[in-house]
Amino acid sequence: MAKTRAGSAGTEVSLHRWSTLAADVLLEHRVHMIGYVPDEVSGHLLRRLEAEPACTVVCCTREEEAVATVAGAYLGGTRGAVVLQTSGIGNSMNALGSFVVPYQIPMLLIVSERGGLGEFNPAQVPLGHAVPRVLDALGVQTFSVTSEAEMSPVLSGAAELAFATMMPVAVVLTTRLTGGKTLR
Amino acid sequence: MNRLDAIRRIVPLLGDAAVVSNLGRNTYDLYEAADRPENFYMWGAMGSTSSVGLGIAMAQPGRRVVVLDGDGSMLMSLGCLATVAAYRPANLTLVVLDNETYETTGGQATHSGRCADLEAIARGAGLAHTATVATVDEFAAALGRALRDPGPWFILAKVEQATSFARVPRRPIYIKDRFMAALGTVTG
Numbered sequence: 001m002a003k004t005r006a007g008s009a010g011t012e013v014s015l016h017r018w019s020t021l022a023a024d025v026l027l028e029h030r031v032h033m034i035g036y037v038p039d040e041v042s043g044h045l046l047r048r049l050e051a052e053p054a055c056t057v058v059c060c061t062r063e064e065e066a067v068a069t070v071a072g073a074y075l076g077g078t079r080g081a082v083v084l085q086t087s088g089i090g091n092s093m094n095a096l097g098s099f100v101v102p103y104q105i106p107m108l109l110i111v112s113e114r115g116g117l118g119e120f121n122p123a124q125v126p127l128g129h130a131v132p133r134v135l136d137a138l139g140v141q142t143f144s145v146t147s148e149a150e151m152s153p154v155l156s157g158a159a160e161l162a163f164a165t166m167m168p169v170a171v172v173l174t175t176r177l178t179g180g181k182t183l184r
Numbered sequence: 185m186n187r188l189d190a191i192r193r194i195v196p197l198l199g200d201a202a203v204v205s206n207l208g209r210n211t212y213d214l215y216e217a218a219d220r221p222e223n224f225y226m227w228g229a230m231g232s233t234s235s236v237g238l239g240i241a242m243a244q245p246g247r248r249v250v251v252l253d254g255d256g257s258m259l260m261s262l263g264c265l266a267t268v269a270a271y272r273p274a275n276l277t278l279v280v281l282d283n284e285t286y287e288t289t290g291g292q293a294t295h296s297g298r299c300a301d302l303e304a305i306a307r308g309a310g311l312a313h314t315a316t317v318a319t320v321d322e323f324a325a326a327l328g329r330a331l332r333d334p335g336p337w338f339i340l341a342k343v344e345q346a347t348s349f350a351r352v353p354r355r356p357i358y359i360k361d362r363f364m365a366a367l368g369t370v371t372g
Contacts, residue, residue, distance in 0.1 A: 033243060056242055058271060060235075061263030068232035069267070072204075072239020075224065075360065077369030080239075098228025099236075103356040 018177055019044040021151040022110070026081060027052060029159035031108060033073035033080030034058065035066030041112040041178045042083045063088030067095040071105045079163060081108035086115060086128040086172075089135065096168060097138050104166040108158060109140075112173045118180045135170050142170040145177050185320045187281050187343040191217040191252070193320045194327045198222075201248035201331065202240055202367060206233040208288030209348055210252045210281055216350040221366035225352055225359050231260030234278050238268055241276035241336075244367065248275050248331050255282040255296040262305060265338070269310030274334040277327065278306075283343045291345060306338040314338040 022045050026034075034049050034057045036042065049055045056078070060066040063084045070080035084092070089111060100107065114121070115128020127134075132142040141161070145154045155171055162169040187209065195218040204224045205214040211225045224240075226233050237251035258265075258280050268276065284297030296302055303316045313335055317323045323341050330337035353359065364370045 033239065035239075058238075058242070058267065060267050062261070064232060065235045065261060065264050065267060068229065068235035069239040069242075072236035072241075073243040074239075075236070075364055075369065076202075076240040076243025076367065077364075077371070078243040095229050095232045099226070099232060102228065103360045105360065 016044050018145075018148045018151045018173075019048055021148065022155055023048040023052070025152050025155040025159065026108075027054070029079065029156065029163065031079045031081050031159065032056065033070055033078045034083060035060050035070045035080065036083035037061075037063050037066060037085075037088055039083070039085050039112055040181050041085075041173065042110070045110075046083060063091040064093075064095045067092045067100060067107070070107050071095070071100050071103075074105050074107060079106070081110050083110045085112050086131045087124065089131045089170075090127045093134075096140065100168050101138055101140065105168070106162040106166050107168045108155075108162055109168055109170040110155075110173065111170055112178060113175055114181065116175055118175045120183045131170075132172070140168050140170060142172060144172045144174050146174045147177060151177070185318065185323065185341070185343055186346055187283065188213045188216060188346065188348055190281070190320050190323050190341060190343060193324045197324065197328050197331055198250065199248070199331070201250050202244065202363070203250045203252065204233055204237045204240065205252045206230070206254040206257045208254065209346075210254055211352055212348050212350040214252060215352040216348065221362050224363045227354060227356060230257045233257055234261065234268070235264045237276060237278065238264065238271070238273065241273040242271065245273070245275055247367070248277070249273075250277045250327070250331075251279060253278060253280050255280055255284060255294050255302065256286045258302060259294060259296065259300065262309070265306050265309035265311060268336050273336055276335055277330040277337040277339065279327070279339045279341055281341050281343050283345045285345055287345060287347075303338065303340040306340075311336060311338045314340070316340040316342065318342045
């Protein structure tokens with residue numbers, strides 16, 4: 001039976017089901033390089049991808065580094081995604097704005113939401129709330145996944161958009177989908 | 185050593201190696217020394233150059249990858265040294281052309297001239313194969329070994345401040361497309 005816990009928005013969510021769906025979509029689109037900074041919410045997705053022989057999963061010290069590494073992998077012929085929290089988008093601005101966007105290097109930014117429904121930490125709110133507008137200011141489109149049923153179509157559409165049009169595309173994993181982060 | 189002389193000296197060693205150059209003088213001098221399709225010129229993203237090289241090296245394990253980073257850029261992103269050490273791509277060589285200044289912004293001093301030993305930092309981050317070189321001959325010898333023996337390698341090359349300017353194409357998409365065509369990685 002899938003592990004579940006109470007979602008921040010008051011729903012029971014499966015920790016594993018959406019992660020498995022997301023991993024399947026990434027593999028279908030040949031997204032084989034994953035850069036990330038560790039995060040509780042994305043843990044299962046990352047473990048699922050690490051178990052996949054075709055995938056290279058790189059733990060980075062900073063999200064900007066993950067963006068640059070995944071961009072380099074694209075130049076080297078491997079499609080990639082960065083898995084990060086909304087706060088990590090803040091750490092990625094220069095790599096995105098002065099490299100990935102002007103060079104038109106496609107990638108997926110898979111962003112676990114902080115600062116929205118169910119947030120307990122005031123320090124997460126301003127940037128978490130601003131992320132879609134900050135990315136929009138750079139010309140980067142953002143799409144949200146609010147339910148398990150949306151996971152595959154939204155992520156698949158984002159992958160198509162990113163790699164067909166040579167742009168980074170962000171997909172926000174909302175707390176309604178993931179249940180959010182545990183206070184500890 | 186003079187940076188342009190140093191890069192000119194290593195060009196014959198490169199073969200089909202991919203070379204990523206840090207924005208500013210390293211990009212200018214690499215272009216001046218030898219504009220080749222396997223060069224990837226950065227025009228932005230200070231602090232990201234070595235990570236771009238890491239990504240290329242991991243995606244292209246059969247090809248040598250050389251990064252020409254700067255001291256200011258490396259100091260901005262020291263964490264990437266730990267990431268390179270953790271994944272140990274054998275085909276990656278990180279070169280820091282260290283002139284102890286932020287030359288492109290007007291020659292302000294960096295901490296590499298005051299206190300920070302970037303080779304010691306690289307070793308401390310977990311990189312086992314490192315060198316510091318001060319002459320063109322030493323640089324060529326170190327890079328020749330790095331292109332031959334398994335890495336990853338970290339070479340700190342102490343260079344003089346030297347103004348340079350080359351008319352490197354300020355066309356990011358052209359730079360990307362040409363590089364990917366040279367590597368055979370263009371798809372779609």
